[in-house]
Amino acid sequence: MKQLLLGVFAVAAAVLCGAGCACVSCPGNAATPLAGSAWKLDLATLSGTQSSWAKPANAITLSFAPAGKEAGRVSGCAGVNRYFGPVTYDEAAGTIRFGTLGATMMAGPGLEYERAYLKMLASVDAFSCADGRLLLKSGKATVAEFTPEK
DSSP states (O other), X not given: OHHHHHHHHHHHHHXXXXXXXXXXXXXXXXXXXXXXXXXXXXXGGOTTOOTTSOOOSSOOEEEEOOSSTTTTEEEEEOXXXXXXXXXXXETTTTEEEEOOOEEOOOOOTTHHHHHHHHHHHHHOOEEEEETTEEEEEETTEEEEEEEEOO
16 A cells, blocks of 8 residues: 555656656747746847847736637837737747747947837747747748746
């Protein structure tokens, strides 16, 4: 009986740990869709930037609203300002389009990165995943890479 209980406990623990790791998987599978996911930009992968620019004080993030009433919306921090707006995507086809985004209008270090980031989002037409990272693409070129936000 003791061995049976230990076996059941081990299986339950494995299932619970696996459920907790779902956010690390890439979108595009039924278990972890883009809806409700949150990502942090790897600043070094943002195309169109210069090494001489001041780094933003805040992480650049991308959050997809969960399915339901707010579905089809994104928000996040662009480094200095918060942004928000519509998004359409087809996970099966790997296509994505960001609509016109609104943003707060504060000043601070990192505005060059913020401008480059928002410009990049306007150019994105596809996404894919590799090694738990979300890759945004313009044409066939990867223009930004994100890791799951914890």
